[in-house]
Amino acid sequence: MDVDIGNALASVASPGVSREGLERLDERVAVAHERIERGMENREHGYEALNLPNRTEPDEIRTAVEPVAGPDTETLLTIGIGGSALGAATITNALADEGDTEAIYLDNVDPEWVSSHLEGASLEHTAINVVSRSGTTAETLANFLVVRDAFESAGVDWTERTIVTTGESGPLRDLSDRHDLPALTVPDGVPGRFSALSAVGMVAAAVCGHDPEALLEGAAAEADSLSGSLFECPAYAYGATSYALDARGAGTNAMIPYAESLETYAEWFAQLWAESLGKDELGQTPVRALGVTDQHSQLQLYRAGPRDKLVTFVKPRTGPDRPIPETDVDDLAYLGDSTLGELLEAEFEATEASLAAAGRPNVRVELECVDEYELGGLLYGMEAACVLAGELYGVETFTQPAVEWAKKATRGLLGGGEFDEADAVTEKTELRVER
């Protein structure tokens, strides 16, 4: 990925970072980069994620998926939540125009919605991809039990059509051993939200006909660009600028891809940013948006609301196009000379410039196009940006302690053990207003 931070400079925007401010920050980037390199070399928890482009073995993944890969599998049902779903979904949704296998993600336990994916489904042409490091994630295991039962009711042998990605031990590992299922390992030291470039993201990619090698090559090229200066490394330029803008008042980071295919990428980014940096009362709030659609929804706020936002555009330079047919309606004739792609490009440039004209900071992240190679670079680049930002904030980038409370309370409420958290649920303060 290439990054243009010109519109985040203090000469353009408020809040903005001065050129001198960036140069001072670059000294801290050099120190942080040394810490990151050391973490990678020592394969420390979290930092190990940045080694994935060179450690993930595509052959192992291709072998594991071989029983269900191919045109006979019309649907790949991935059962996972959070980091066990979003990386894979980012890849398969970005590349959905290729391949014949549709990817569906069961990442919620809404009963009506789960049922809608099973009723009328052609299960003999469906493969199951179940992903949970612990093998105990309540939502994932509940959905897996439901799906397995649906296969049994339909007389389809689920053991012939299931791939497991999990940790070295746990209920899912036991299950895959018992039924001799193809099983891949969530690598040690790689938190879920940093696992897109491991088996966690690659199984879905491979089953859906995408090229794991090209994804990893793109990521590796981004890894090669890591260096001790934000002025020489796009990933660090992005991470450092986001941090600098947050420190200057831009507590919100609105991520706006200008490609429908990258809509899920914005969700993936939102998890990466929120769960990694949102601690100790620090961390930018990620907001997911989509160009051009959200120009008609969020732009008013971004341009004229509080000066607390950094807007990040992700823009492929090239892509398929489609001409706009000519029309005899005077007021619309100008459209007929152009294409949808030109309209999209003009809207992007206009929106970027309209924010700059109002002194609102924004950053442009450019991809050559949306393919495996560029996508691998984008995912790796944003992960490295996030790790750098974590170093600058001084937070524990690779943990997520604040989600444990609700997990225990849920388990207690469902009778899965005694937890004080469950008792606290019943003590809610009410002030009800009913009609």
Next chain:
Amino acid sequence: MDVDIGNALASVASPGVSREGLERLDERVAVAHERIERGMENREHGYEALNLPNRTEPDEIRTAVEPVAGPDTETLLTIGIGGSALGAATITNALADEGDTEAIYLDNVDPEWVSSHLEGASLEHTAINVVSRSGTTAETLANFLVVRDAFESAGVDWTERTIVTTGESGPLRDLSDRHDLPALTVPDGVPGRFSALSAVGMVAAAVCGHDPEALLEGAAAEADSLSGSLFECPAYAYGATSYALDARGAGTNAMIPYAESLETYAEWFAQLWAESLGKDELGQTPVRALGVTDQHSQLQLYRAGPRDKLVTFVKPRTGPDRPIPETDVDDLAYLGDSTLGELLEAEFEATEASLAAAGRPNVRVELECVDEYELGGLLYGMEAACVLAGELYGVETFTQPAVEWAKKATRGLLGGGEFDEADAVTEKTELRVER
């Protein structure tokens, strides 16, 4: 809708509003309510939207859609953007389990994505619903020209399968006159983001087999509950609490429905809130999320990040359910005694309590279920909440001046006239970092 603001009280959360603070604010609510009532009576711009439950004529809509309503129409292709799409999409996506007609929204001009909706589509079983008040919205008209051309290429008479919703005059009105198309009117005085309960939202609802009368009845019941006190009116309780929390530091409002069917509702809310209140450097930033999915993505930030967020839950009290099959795996046995609905409920209660336990403000909006009547109430209630908040902020709730700059620049870039804004685009400040 019912509202519980107990977890937004200062006794629970920080930021939070004290009971005394709410009582003082209630004096301003009484004054604002008088202003709103006067605006409704005089049918003033914007306030007129709150009259829609009693002014929209379902019979007129049923007559207009009659040529394309029914099982022969497999797909309804709505071409619109922003307020011309989100209200309709909220309704048809919330109720998608009913009816046989699938609703698709062309609310972006991404060429690959637009083509994906036309290639292989069975156009003789597709109806077109084109929506633009001005009849000149670039994205909508470009897509309409593309879709019309695709129908002509396929030898399908688009004039037999198109419904137009537009203003009293303009290119779309001329077109509907020339081809004698069924045409409905975007009512005067109703901004797009407040138009869900007019023809703008009701055409899609009616074509897809939902009940416009029940939507309007639910909205009318909510309208009847408007009163001069936030303690007696759920809509005002929500609007006033959001305003009070923003004034106390919660500049972000995370909207989290606990139902997949309400995912689009969160997008609709985000437009309503952002475009209405985001001006004069004021306005809460809406963030769209989804329960339980985003517990594994955003909860860490909401519970342990900056104290700048109000979390709003929307929770149906009842809905379809599905048992979780029993399992012999010890660590998962507790799941087998319950249902997906119970798991969803426990996760919701646990998440709500986990935020309260960390002193993070949150509000619960309850619906009885997700049906036309309850949905009409929710849409109307949030619109009234937004209008009240606008009065409290003192902003021009019903305009969106900041989006004009980019529209002019886009038009200029495409050769649709001379605009200074287009020249500004070329003057971008660059600071590029490439790998």
